[in-house]
Every structure is written in structure tokens, then in C-alpha cells.
Amino acid sequence: xxxxxxxxxxxxxxxxxxxxxxxxxxxxxxxxxxxxxxxxxxxxxxxxxxxxxxxxxxxxxxxxxxxxxxxxxxxxxxxxxxxxxxxxxxxxxxxxxxxxxxxxxxxxxxxxxxxxxxxxxxxxxxxxxxxxxxxxxxxxxxxxxxxxxxxxxxxxxxxxxxxxxxxxxxxxxxxxxxxxxxxxxxxxxxxxxxxxxxxxxxxxxxxxxxxxxxxxxxxxxxxxxxxxxxxxxxxxxxxxxxxxxxxxxxxxxxxxxxxxxxxxxxxxxxxxxxxxxxxxxxxxxxxxxxxxxxxxxxxxxxxxxxxxxxxxxxxxxxxxxxxxxxxxxxxxxxxxxxxxxxxxxxxxxxxxxxxxxxxxxxxxxxxxxxxxxxxxxxxxxxxxxxxxxxxxxxxxxxxxxxxxxxxxxxxxxxxxxxxxxxxxxxxxxxxxxxxxxxxxxxxxxxxxxxxxxxxxxxxxxxxxxxxxxxxxxxxxxxxxxxxxxxxxxxxxxxxxxxxxxxxxxxxxxxxxxxxxxxxxxxxxxxxxxxxxxxxxxxxxxxxxxxxxxxxxxxxxxxxxxxxxxxxxxxxxxxxxxxxxxxxxxxxxxxxxxxxxxxxxxxxxxxxxxxxxxxxxxxxxxxxxxxxxxxxxxxxxxxxxxxxxxxxxxxxxxxxxxxxxxxxxxxxxxxxxxxxxxxxxxxxxxxxxxxxxxxxxxxxxxxxxxxxxxxxxxxxxxxxxxxxxxxxxxx
Ligand code: BGC
Numbered sequence: 001x002x003x004x005x006x007x008x009x010x011x012x013x014x015x016x017x018x019x020x021x022x023x024x025x026x027x028x029x030x031x032x033x034x035x036x037x038x039x040x041x042x043x044x045x046x047x048x049x050x051x052x053x054x055x056x057x058x059x060x061x062x063x064x065x066x067x068x069x070x071x072x073x074x075x076x077x078x079x080x081x082x083x084x085x086x087x088x089x090x091x092x093x094x095x096x097x098x099x100x101x102x103x104x105x106x107x108x109x110x111x112x113x114x115x116x117x118x119x120x121x122x123x124x125x126x127x128x129x130x131x132x133x134x135x136x137x138x139x140x141x142x143x144x145x146x147x148x149x150x151x152x153x154x155x156x157x158x159x160x161x162x163x164x165x166x167x168x169x170x171x172x173x174x175x176x177x178x179x180x181x182x183x184x185x186x187x188x189x190x191x192x193x194x195x196x197x198x199x200x201x202x203x204x205x206x207x208x209x210x211x212x213x214x215x216x217x218x219x220x221x222x223x224x225x226x227x228x229x230x231x232x233x234x235x236x237x238x239x240x241x242x243x244x245x246x247x248x249x250x251x252x253x254x255x256x257x258x259x260x261x262x263x264x265x266x267x268x269x270x271x272x273x274x275x276x277x278x279x280x281x282x283x284x285x286x287x288x289x290x291x292x293x294x295x296x297x298x299x300x301x302x303x304x305x306x307x308x309x310x311x312x313x314x315x316x317x318x319x320x321x322x323x324x325x326x327x328x329x330x331x332x333x334x335x336x337x338x339x340x341x342x343x344x345x346x347x348x349x350x351x352x353x354x355x356x357x358x359x360x361x362x363x364x365x366x367x368x369x370x371x372x373x374x375x376x377x378x379x380x381x382x383x384x385x386x387x388x389x390x391x392x393x394x395x396x397x398x399x400x401x402x403x404x405x406x407x408x409x410x411x412x413x414x415x416x417x418x419x420x421x422x423x424x425x426x427x428x429x430x431x432x433x434x435x436x437x438x439x440x441x442x443x444x445x446x447x448x449x450x451x452x453x454x455x456x457x458x459x460x461x462x463x464x465x466x467x468x469x470x471x472x473x474x475x476x477x478x479x480x481x482x483x484x485x486x487x488x489x490x491x492x493x494x495x496x497x498x499x500x501x502x503x504x505x506x507x508x509x510x511x512x513x514x515x516x517x518x519x520x521x522x523x524x525x526x527x528x529x530x531x532x533x534x535x536x537x538x539x540x541x542x543x544x545x546x547x548x549x550x551x552x553x554x555x556x557x558x559x560x561x562x563x564x565x566x567x568x569x570x571x572x573x574x575x576x577x578x579x580x581x582x583x584x585x586x587x588x589x590x591x592x593x594x595x596x597x598x599x600x601x602x603x604x605x606x607x608x609x610x611x612x613x614x615x616x617x618x619x620x621x622x623x624x625x626x627x628x629x630x631x632x633x634x635x636x637x638x639x640x641x642x643x644x645x646x647x648x649x650x651x652x653x654x655x656x657x658x659x660x661x662x663x664x665x666x667x668x669x670x671x672x673x674x675x676x677x678x679x680x681x682x683x684x685x686x687x688x689x690x691x692x693x694x695x696x697x698x699x700x701x702x703x704x705x706x707x708x709x710x711x712x713x714x715x716x717x718x719x720x721x722x723x724x725x726x727x728x729x730x
Pocket of ligand 1: 064094138194273274476
């Protein structure tokens with residue numbers, strides 16, 4: 001296979017390289033292996049473990065996780081001193097939801113339903129990360145997720161392929177700018193789409209576990225977001241740890257050669273996940289590192305992250321005639337091309353030697369953006385009797401484990417500093433004239449705590465329960481068998497409820513949790529997720545009404561863990577439960593809980609009210625291939641400004657494969673002043689009516705579709721559309 005985009009300069013460079021030099025380009029190591037870093041000399045242990053020599057390290061092509069411009073410059077300088085052909089190193093890292101300025105976790109960004117917010121988060125992340133010398137970001141993670149037991153749902157934008165696609169595209173734009181900019185605009189970095197593929201569905205929600213689904217399901221729901229981000233120009237893809245149809249993704253030729261490189265036309269760099277090439281031995285699909293190396297490179301994996309199967313074996317495999325040299329050449333050419341696209345051959349320091357950009361990191365401006373986006377991502381779950389917002393001169397009691405905790409950044413904050421985060425305590429002291437703050441531990445509630453709380457609450461008008469998870473309970477390797485907070489936190493909110501003052505629960509979590517008791521014992525409840533650096537400010541902005549909540553759930557909240565997986569876009573059954581048959585035994589239901597989730601996808605309240613009216617379709621009968629336009633009016637009928645997310649869902653009732661009960665096909669967030677009204681328009685294309693057949697062909701069929709328009713996945717049905725047999729001649 002030819003690398004289509006490669007320049008003559010890169011091809012000439014490749015022609016001058018020895019096999020040894022080529023193989024080393026395909027290896028990635030942590031910065032501490034490199035001469036020039038502060039820990040230089042301490043490499044004996046790790047080097048020996050990887051069976052690498054210092055000479056090997058001199059030739060390596062990229063690093064993972066360096067932490068300052070100074071470090072990058074030191075490593076790059078030393079590297080270029082010994083690089084025979086002056087090939088600069090690439091610096092890669094995980095900048096998942098902000099660099100030093102930490103934004104809300106990706107699941108929260110999903111809740112923003114806001115493309116601009118996602119793009120802005122990514123643009124600020126890239127600006128800060130590149131100011132510290134990074135070139136490639138291991139983001140966005142576009143794994144569709146349906147199982148909140150899996151800790152990494154925090155790193156996804158949720159359970160919907162369309163939402164994930166839209167936000168993934170926005171993030172790629174934010175990180176990379178326009179593709180051509182990377183070479184000139186050093187504030188942009190290359191984006192990596194991960195984890196290819198289907199990493200979001202490990203069995204039982206257990207980290208690194210088996211994934212098994214039909215190929216039709218893979219195409220229908222799991223591949224679209226990766227594809228959309230690649231169509232938007234993302235430069236890299238990372239393989240996933242799991243198997244896909246029994247074959248580990250990292251050595252899966254069908255997945256990487258046929259689908260990724262073939263069908264998707266992806267010509268960029270494919271990198272393994274951490275150690276994933278060597279792990280194919282544990283999967284039982286390679287006998288040793290040599291075979292693992294052969295299988296992975298043959299499947300099209302260009303860079304090996306943090307293990308040394310390639311480094312130790314590719315040269316011998318080629319020399320022994322077991323691997324074609326062109327396969328290695330192709331991988332190296334892609335890596336060189338990425339270096340060229342990033343402008344590294346013109347300036348291996350991307351401007352940082354000449355221009356110190358430290359002031360761009362953690363700036364006031366960036367923190368303000370993070371504050372706005374944190375409020376924008378919060379979801380108002382309950383607001384009985386308009387408890388929220390309330391005036392800053394009220395007497396407030398703030399209790400619970402998050403009352404003074406700085407553990408608000410969330411998982412995957414490699415560079416953010418907890419010490420810099422705004423706690424609730426700090427923000428309450430700034431905002432409220434009178435506040436009593438009683439922090440409690442995450443996992444216990446004693447009689448002494450209760451006594452102190454009681455006293456504080458008695459003297460207050462309102463009580464805020466700040467409850468939730470610790471970062472270590474979510475993120476990678478953060479699987480839980482039961483998606484519950486520690487019992488003491490439910491007990492805390494239940495206890496507060498008995499004290500007779502309105503209880504506002506402010507929840508911090510990296511996943512949907514069992515929330516029923518919290519909802520029952522709270523007058524109001526806001527899901528803050530992990531909001532990032534500006535956590536405290538975002539909370540006080542929301543409580544006082546300076547910000548009006550507009551987030552919507554990107555994942556369904558289960559009634560209880562046993563209901564997982566629960567997601568809105570499920571198929572119907574042959575015996576669906578309905579209002580009429582709910583009491584019958586032989587219908588699809590649980591005997592002990594309802595079928596519906598506790599809170600559905602797309603749900604979230606506001607301090608104001610919105611009314612949708614005059615929904616009109618351009619046509620209710622169309623030919624195959626024809627578009628339909630939906631027009632509607634939306635009015636902010638309340639008394640304060642606010643944003644609403646208008647959502648369009650479709651159901652294909654007569655397809656040749658069973659189709660979901662509804663699927664999101666359009667959304668727009670609108671900002672309306674009190675009393676303001678606006679006309680909106682959505683277009684449904686042939687693609688929106690299409691789906692995959694078992695033979696993986698994507699088609700549109702004639703038949704009947706229901707259309708739902710509203711402000712959550714419970715949106716009411718507004719019309720039926722009939723698609724006729726004949727093709728559109730438009
Ligand atoms: C994660 C990746 C991450 C990589 C490098 C792995 O454990 O699965 O998402 O990019 O480490 O830090």
C-alpha cells in the first residue's frame with residue numbers, strides 16, 4: 001500500500017534510512033528514558049526490562065507524556081545531536097479535558113450538547129499543551145458507552161452515536177484547527193481518535209474485558225463517531241485493548257486494514273494502546289513478542305507504545321524473509337509525514353525556543369472559559385417548588401464530602417493540579433454572605449457529624465449536600481460492580497431531609513449512579529460530573545442563578561445497577577410492555593423495577609420554561625433519497641434567559657432489521673431571552689433514514705417512520721413520514 005499523502009522529501013528521507021533507524025521510528029517511550037531529562041541515568045531498570053540499549057533510545061521516534069517546554073527542548077536537542085538524518089522526535093500525551101486549565105470530564109461535555117463548547121475546550125487544551133511542547137493529543141475518545149460500571153464512561157461523550165460524532169468532530173477542529181494549519185499554527189496539535197474499536201462495551205463493565213457484538217451493531221452504532229472524526233481530519237488513531245470478533249484490535253487486519261485504511265480511507269498514523277501489542281500474547285493469539293510484532297505491523301499498526309516487540313523483532317523478521325520490508329516502510333512514511341505536517345522538520349521546537357509561551361497556560365481567560373463550560377455541562381435533575389436558584393444573602397449550610405474537597409478535576413487529568421482547583425468551600429465564602437461549612441468523609445457518617453450538621457442546618461435557610469465519587473473510583477481501571485455512592489452519602493442526604501430545610505444535592509460523579517434515594521430526599525439536585533478547575537465557581541454560579549442550567553444527560557441513569565445496560569436507543573421486543581399490558585406476566589419487563597431508566601437520555605431541566613409549537617414537516621410522504629425539513633417555533637415562556645436543547649428523534653417502524661425505538665438525528669442548543677421566541681429548522685437526509693443490513697450494506701428502505709420532537713428522549717411524536725418505493729429524481 002502506498003502512503004498517498006507522503007511528500008517527495010519524506011520519501012527521499014525514508015530511502016536514506018537504515019532498517020534499524022526505521023524500526024526505531026515505530027517505537028514510543030516515556031520521556032524519562034531519554035538523555036536530557038532530569039532523571040537521566042535512572043534508566044537502567046526500565047531499559048533492561050524492555051531489553052533496550054541506550055543506542056536504541058537514541059533512535060526512538062516519539063515520546064509519551066513529557067511535561068514542560070523546557071523538558072521537550074532538552075530532549076529534542078540531545079536527540080538531534082545524535083540523529084544521523086536529523087529526524088525530530090514527536091511528543092505525544094493525554095490531554096483529555098484540558099491541560100493545566102482543567103475542563104469538565106468528556107461525559108460532562110457530552111451533557112453540554114454544545115458543539116462550540118467542545119471545540120473551545122479542545123482549542124484551549126491545544127493552546128496550553130503546545131505551549132509546553134506537546135505535538136499530539138490522545139483525544140478524543142469516541143467509544144460509545146452503555147455501561148456505567150465501566151469507569152471510563154467518564155472519558156466518553158455518552159451513549160448516542162450522533163452526539164458522539166458531533167462532539168468528536170468539534171474536538172478535532174478545536175485541537176487541529178484547519179488541517180493545513182498544523183504546519184504553521186503552533187498552537188494546534190494533532191488529534192488521536194480512540195480506542196479503535198468498540199472499547200466502550202467490555203462485558204460486565206469490567207476494565208480491559210472481552211467485547212463481543214455483531215458486526216452489524218459495530219457498524220451501526222460503534223464505528224460512526226470514529227469515522228466522523230476521521231472525516232474531519234484527525235491525524236491519528238489508537239487501537240483498543242479488546243478483541244473485536246475474537247481478534248485483538250491491535251492485530252486485527254480486518255479492522256485496521258479493511259475498515260480503517262480501506263473503507264474509511266485513513267492514511268494517518270495508527271498507534272497501539274499502552275503495551276497492547278505485547279498483550280496479544282495474553283489474549284492467546286500470539287506465541288511470543290516476535291509473532292506479536294509481526295501480526296501488529298501486518299495489521300497496519302505503525303507505532304508501538306511502551307513495549308518493545310517491534311524494536312526487538314522487526315529487523316530480524318524482515319531479514320529472515322518473514323515480513324515484507326515495504327510494510328515497515330509504509331509505517332515509517334506515515335510517521336515521517338505526521339512529523340512533516342506538524343512542521344517539525346522546519347522547526348523541531350515549534351516556535352518554543354524563540355518564543356516562551358508560558359503565559360498562555362492557566363490564564364485568567366482560559367479559567368473563565370472553563371467556568372462557563374462547567375456550568376454549561378451541569379444537569380439540573382430536580383427542582384421541586386423552584387427551590388433553585390436562591391439569593392446570595394440567604395443563610396446557607398454546605399455539607400458533605402465535596403464541601404471542601406479539591407478532588408473535583410476528575411480522571412485523566414495528567415497535567416492539572418488539584419491544589420489550583422476552586423473548591424466549593426472557597427466559592428461559597430466568596431459568594432454567600434453567610435455560610436456554615438461542615439465537610440464529612442466520603443465513606444462514613446457518625447453521630448458526631450450528624451450533631452454538627454444539625455446545628456448548622458438549624459441556623460440556615462437552605463442546605464447544600466455536596467456528595468459524590470472520588471476520582472480514583474472512576475476513569476481507567478475504575479470499574480464498579482455496583483454503581484452506587486458509599487451508603488453513608490445516601491444516609492447523609494436522607495438525614496438532611498429529616499431536618500426540615502430545603503435540601504439541594506450537588507452531585508459529582510464520573511458515571512450515572514443509583515440516584516433514587518438522592519432524588520427522593522432532595523428538593524433540588526444538580527449533576528456536576530467532575531467540573532474541573534473552576535468547580536466551585538460553576539456551582540455557585542448555578543445555585544444563585546448567575547448561570548441557568550442547560551445540560552442534558554448523555555447517558556441514561558439506571559433505576560438500579562441490575563438494569564444495566566440501559567440506553568434509550570434500544571430495540572423493541574416482540575412483547576413490549578405497554579400501559580395496557582403492564583400487569584400481564586408474559587411481557588418484557590422486570591417484576592421488581594420499571595423498564596424505564598430513572599432519568600432518561602437527553603433529560604435536564606432549566607430555571608425557565610420552554611414551549612415548542614408549530615412543528616411542521618415539509619412533506620409527510622417522500623421518495624427514497626429525498627430530504628424532509630422540520631420547522632418549529634420555540635419560546636422561552638419563563639421569566640429568565642436560558643438555553644434549551646431541541647432534539648429530533650426518528651423511529652423506523654417497518655425496516656427489514658429491527659430498528660431502535662428512537663434515535664437522535666438532530667439537536668441544537670438555543671439561547672433565548674425571557675419571552676423570546678425563535679423559528680428553528682432541521683433537515684433529515686436520506687442518511688438519517690438509512691441503516692446497516694446484516695451483510696453490512698447501508699441502505700434506505702421504503703416504509704413508515706415516526707418523528708419525535710422535544711427536549712429529551714421522551715419527546716412526543718409529532719408526525720409520521722412515509723417513504724415511497726421510487727427513488728427521488730431531485
Ligand atoms: C489508555 C489510553 C492512553 C494511553 C497513554 C492507556 O492506558 O488506555 O487511552 O492514551 O494509556 O497514556
